[in-house]
Amino acid sequence: MIRFGQLVRVQDGGEYGYAVIGDNQGDYFTENFGAKPAWSPTSKGTVLNPNEVHHRKTVVEDQTITLFIDGQQILSNTMDGLAKGIGAFGFFKDRGMGSVLVDNVKVTKITPERPVDPDNEGVVPVEIKSSDMTVRLDEAFPRVLDYTLTNGKKMQGQPTKIDTIKINNVDIVPEVSLEKVSENSIKYILKAINTENKINADLTILLEVKNNTLEFSVTEIKNNNTSQKTNEEIIRTLEIPNHSLVSVNSSETNANVYGAKISTDTTVNGDTLTEVTDTLRSFNSNYMYAVISNSKLSASMHSNSQYSSGGGANDFVRINPRVKEFESYNSVGLSSSPWIYHRDVMFNEQTLELPEAKVVITEDANDDGVVNWQDGAIAFRDIMYSPVGAESVKDLVAYRIAMNFGSHAQNPFLMTLDGIKKINLHTDTISFTKRLW
Structure with missing residues (x-):
């Protein structure tokens, strides 16, 4: 069989x-x-x-x-x-009929041992600060240790040491140097080399704090390969595994993570709210938007990653919350999904966009006496990317679609423009969107 x-x-x-x-x-x-x-x-x-x-x-x-x-x-x-x-x-x-006697079936749950608590011995912290908060970073790698507001309230960053980046899906431990640019910004230079996979690049990463926002920006990607004519010789993707720019944990009161996908089914809610508890041992998802909160602070994150994991509701899931187990608690942090920098050698430099991410920390933003995901969502408005014309979406009552089948152009552009004018007059200038298919 x-x-x-x-x-x-x-x-x-x-x-x-x-x-x-x-x-x-x-x-x-x-x-x-x-x-x-x-x-x-x-x-x-x-x-x-x-x-x-x-x-x-x-x-x-x-x-x-x-x-x-x-x-x-x-x-x-x-x-x-x-x-x-x-x-x-x-x-x-599969693949044909068969007869099997299945007997004495047993299902056993495997409970893995909890890993030890984070070991940050030897970590040298460096600080950048604004008028609203201080951010501590790891001198050895562009990793956030924690955030402290001027009133003393804290939020955690990445709890464990990390030293690895992924370029073109290849793990590389880069050589790291650091330069203090100003009181509120630090620059890291990462030299990443993997000869076997034709990777030789210098990455410049700037971490800058402005008010209650931390900006993580890759300001330069220098490809040192002499030849860059094939996909193996260009820098296609960048990822920093386990790079939680901000996190909450189960030892904090009311710790939770809120995630949102764009639901393509009007009967299905794309939002999830998950409590961060000691029993949350498996949580790893990708969302378009994500907020983490505890009883004191809420944080949201933006990334310009174009990562998708299956289409539909899984398009542009740029934020990756995931749980990390420790002996004393569970931690859930927000990381950027992988960045697609140079998708294919056929695309020219005009299509390249340097990776970036932003984290905003807030208290009770809506003055309702409770800190939760709603406060983080309100603060997210300050860091979100708004496409050209986004301010007009609320005024667009309906779509009109010009359908052109089989390349016959039944609705040429001038005819479509005439239709726009006529409908606009017939509806007393109600706003609408015209879609060309």
Whole structure:
């Protein structure tokens, strides 16, 4: 029998993982099916003959699927697209009929040990400040330690040491130097080299605090490759793993994270509000907007990342809140999704936009006596990006669509313009948008 095995982390009929027999007896592989489908190479193992009894065991830890047959490990594969957290368990059969007696099924929950608390021994903090707050940074890497308002209220940054960036999805530990520009700004210069993957770049990163906002800006990306004619020789993407620019944790009162996706279904809410507790052991999502709060402060973040993870509601999910477990508490921080800097060598320099992110910290912005996500959302207005014409959206009552099918141009531009004028007069100059298709 081929293509039979265990289903794991089943979210719905369109997203799940499995470990199964391949197209030949003795071949095994894993696959995750969904927004990011992927499958592993085949591994050789026990041949299962008809009328035999075998013991199968599938272990799922984080995004790693391990398969045992009769106590012997057949494979262990990490599937980056596998859903995290809870999910249903079941069995899978594909490519033809088959009959299998499944008996003595046991499901055991694995509770991993909690990692130790952050070790920041040896970290040298440097400060930048404005009239509203002081931000402490790590001298060794462009990492935020914490924020302190002038009234003494604090919010945390990245709790653990980090030293790695990703360029073109390749992990690199850069050589870092620092320059204090002014009382409110610091410049980091990162020299990133990976000869094997043709990466040789200098990145200049400026962290600047203005009022109650911290700006993280990559002000220059210098590609030192002599030749830049192929995608392997240009700087396509930039990511800083585990780079929480601001965070809350479960030891703080009313700690929570609010996330919003653009729902493409009017009957489905794209918003989620998640409490940050000691039991929140698996939380890693991408949102278009995100706010974290505790009982004293609220923070929101903007990024110019163009990252998408599947289309529709998963388009432009530029903020990545994720949980980090420690022995004493759980921390949830806001990070930028990966930045797409130079998507393809065919695009010229006019299309390049340097990566940036902003964090704003606020207290009770709406004066209702409570600090929550609403205050962070109000403060977000000061750092959000507003496209050209955004101020007119509230005045646009309806869309009119000029449909051109099969490249026949049934609605040429001048005719479309005449239609705009006529409808505008007929409706007493009500504002509307014209969409050309």
